Amino acid sequence: MLKVCMISGSFEYDSEESLSNFKDHLKKHQLDIEVTMIVYESEDDEQSLQTLESTDVMVLFTRRLNTKGKELERFKSYCSLGKPIVGVRTASHAYQHYLEFDGDVLGGSYAGHFGHGPIxxxxxxxxxxxxxxxxxxxxxxxxxxxYKNPSNATDITTLMTASTSEGNREPVAWTRIHNGGRIFYTSLGHQQD
Known part of the structure; x- marks a missing residue:
């Protein structure tokens, strides 16, 4: 049985709703799967990440959570094991006290965004x-x-790009191998995406 852990904590983008929909989709189309959801209620919420110790795949959609100590170490440990990770939108800056996750694990280089408005x-x-x-x-x-990602890791494989009418073009979906594990990240994840 495939054990998936979804971690929600990106309030601006309704991550709990998006991940719940994804969970339902997976359960409908993937017969041998167990999905656990960890839902943060605020940036300062304390949630146990112990389930990561027995997780096969992590799906991460959080933003600047203030997790520290033992729970952040559990997150870092999972990332170091070479297990699969799916990162959505704000996962590039998932934990405020581990911003290196973006470059070190996802292979990204989040540097803000072009602002709201341009499609x-x-x-x-x-x-x-x-x-x-x-x-x-x-x-x-x-x-x-x-999202601006001006200097991503050289070992990512860009799958999708996006451009604005102002001429800005950025990668928005890519894969990477990190410590032997497969990584997929997308900076998409707005409610209308």
């Missing part, structure tokens, strides 16, 4: 249309602010 035109990068992660996903418009 980002999301496109599959040439040569990636047949990638299994992108199955059934067409090009589309995103209404969330486009």
């Amino acid at each position: 980002a035109h999301v496109q599959i990068k040439k040569g990636n249309a047949d990638h299994p992660i992108l199955e059934g996903i067409p090009d589309f418009d995103s209404y969330g602010s486009l």
